[in-house]
Amino acid sequence: xxxxxxxxxxxxxxxxxxxxxxxxxxxxxxxxxxxxxxxxxxxxxxxxxxxxxxxxxxxxxxxxxxxxxxxxxxxxxxxxxxxxxxxxxxxxxxxxxxxxxxxxxxxxxxxxxxxxxxxxxxxxxxxxxxxxxxxxxxxxxxxxxxxxxxxxxxxxxxxxxxxxxxxxxxxxxxxxxxxxxxxxxxxxxxxxxxxxxxxxxxxxxxxxxxxxxxx
Amino acid sequence: xxxxxxxxxxxxxxxxxxxxxxxxxxxxxxxxxxxxxxxxxxxxxxxxxxxxxxxxxxxxxxxxxxxxxxxxxxxxxxxxxxxxxxxxxxxxxxxxxxxxxxxxxxxxxxxxxxxxxxxxxxxxxxxxxxxxxxxxxxxxxxxxxxxxxxxxxxxxxxxxxxxxxxxxxxxxxxxxxxxxxxxxxxxxxxxx
Numbered sequence: 089x090x091x092x093x094x095x096x097x098x099x100x101x102x103x104x105x106x107x108x109x110x111x112x113x114x115x116x117x118x119x120x121x122x123x124x125x126x127x128x129x130x131x132x133x134x135x136x137x138x139x140x141x142x143x144x145x146x147x148x149x150x151x152x153x154x155x156x157x158x159x160x161x162x163x164x165x166x167x168x169x170x171x172x173x174x175x176x177x178x179x180x181x182x183x184x185x186x187x188x189x190x191x192x193x194x195x196x197x198x199x200x201x202x203x204x205x206x207x208x209x210x211x212x213x214x215x216x217x218x219x220x221x222x223x224x225x226x227x228x229x230x231x232x233x234x235x236x237x238x239x240x241x242x243x244x245x246x247x248x249x250x251x252x253x254x255x256x257x258x259x260x261x262x263x264x265x266x267x268x269x270x271x272x273x274x275x276x277x278x279x280x281x282x283x284x285x286x287x288x289x290x291x292x293x294x295x296x297x298x299x300x301x302x303x
Numbered sequence: 304x305x306x307x308x309x310x311x312x313x314x315x316x317x318x319x320x321x322x323x324x325x326x327x328x329x330x331x332x333x334x335x336x337x338x339x340x341x342x343x344x345x346x347x348x349x350x351x352x353x354x355x356x357x358x359x360x361x362x363x364x365x366x367x368x369x370x371x372x373x374x375x376x377x378x379x380x381x382x383x384x385x386x387x388x389x390x391x392x393x394x395x396x397x398x399x400x401x402x403x404x405x406x407x408x409x410x411x412x413x414x415x416x417x418x419x420x421x422x423x424x425x426x427x428x429x430x431x432x433x434x435x436x437x438x439x440x441x442x443x444x445x446x447x448x449x450x451x452x453x454x455x456x457x458x459x460x461x462x463x464x465x466x467x468x469x470x471x472x473x474x475x476x477x478x479x480x481x482x483x484x485x486x487x488x489x490x491x492x493x494x495x
Contacts (some may be wrong), residue, residue, distance in 0.1 A: 146371065162355065167358060168358075243354075246352035250349070265353060279327070286315075289314055292312070300345075300348070
C-alpha cells in the first residue's frame with residue numbers, strides 16, 4: 089500500500105506509508121496537527137489512525153458520514169434506523185481498519201461495510217411502516233398539490249417494492265441508481281464481477297416491474 | 304446483428320452505453336426498443352423514489368459524537384502486516400513439535416531403547432512398535448526429527464517437561480524401570 093504523494097505534498101509533509109509502517113510498527117512521519125490531517129487523503133488518514141492518531145478517524149467519519157447515512161437511509165427508509173446503522177458502520181470500520189489493505193479505495197471499503205451492515209439489519213428486521221406523511225417530499229412549491237401527493241404515493245410504492253427484492257439485487261439497485269456508483273465500483277463493493285452486477289441489475293428491474301404490477 | 308439484445312446489452316442500452324453494433328440492431332428492432340423503454344420507465348420510477356430528506360444540520364456532529372463515544376473504549380487496531388498470514392504454519396509446526404515431544408517421551412520410557420541417544424534411532428524404533436505401526440503421524444515425526452540428536456531437540460525446546468517425564472516414569476512396570484536405570488547408567492558411563 090502506498091499513498092499517492094500529491095495530497096501529502098499539498099499539506100507539507102512527506103508520506104512514509106511503506107513497508108516500514110506495516111512491518112516494523114514504526115510511527116509514521118505524520119502531520120503534527122489535526123489541521124494538517126484535514127487536507128490529507130483517506131489513506132494518509134488511515135495510516136495516521138493506525139499509528140494512534142484517533143483524531144484521524146474523526147476526520148474519516150466527518151468525510152464519509154453523509155454518504156454512509158444516505159446509503160443506510162435507502163435501505164431502512166427512516167431517520168432513526170438510518171442514524172443507528174450509520175453509527176454501526178463507523179464502529180465496524182474503526183474495529184476493522186487494521187485489515188484495510190488499500191487494494192481498493194477507502195470509499196469502496198466503507199461502502200462494503202455499509203452494504204453488509206444494512207443487509208444484515210434488514211434481514212432480521214421487517215420493513216418499517218413508513219406512512220405517506222413521513223415520506224420524503226420534493227420541493228412542492230412549483231407542483232400542484234394533487235400531483236405532489238400522487239408522486240409521493242408512487243415513490244412510497246416503489247420503495248416498498250425495492251424492499252422486497254432479494255438482497256443482492258436490492259443492494260445493486262441502491263448502489264447504481266441511488267448512490268450512482270458505476271457497475272465496476274459496485275462489483276468491487278459486492279465482491280463480484282461486472283457481469284454479475286449487470287445481471288443482478290437487470291433481474292432487479294424485472295422483479296421490480298412484477299412487484300409493481302402486483303401492487 | 305440478427306439476435307435480440309442480451310440482458311447485459313439491454314442494461315447498456317438503458318444507460319446509453321450500448322456498443323455500436325448492438326445499437327444498430329436496437330434501431331431496427333421494435334421488440335428490443337420496447338424493452339429498453341420499459342426499463343427506462345422503471346428507472347425513472349426508482350429515481351423519483353430516491354430522495355433522502357436532509358436531516359437537521361446538528362445531526363452530523365451528533366453522529367460524529369455518537370461514533371466517538373461508541374469507540375472510546377476500543378483500542379486502535381494494529382496495521383495489517385505480512386506476518387499475519389503465518390499463524391497457520393506456526394500452528395502446524397507447533398503440532399509437529401508436540402508430536403515429536405510425545406514420541407521422545409514414549410521412547411525414553413520403553414525398554415527397547417538402544418544405546419544410541421539420537422532421535423533417529425528413537426524414532427526408527429518407534430516406527431517398529433506394533434502399537435505405532437499404523438500411525439501415519441510417525442512418518443511425519445520421522446521425517447522431521449530424523450537427523451536431529453537429542454541435544455538438538457532439547458535446544459529447540461522440543462523435549463517434554465520434567466513433570467511429564469516424572470509422570471511417565473511413575474507409570475513404568477518394574478522391568479521397564481530396571482531397563483531405564485540400566486540405560487541411564489550406561490549413558491552416564493557408570494557401573495552396570
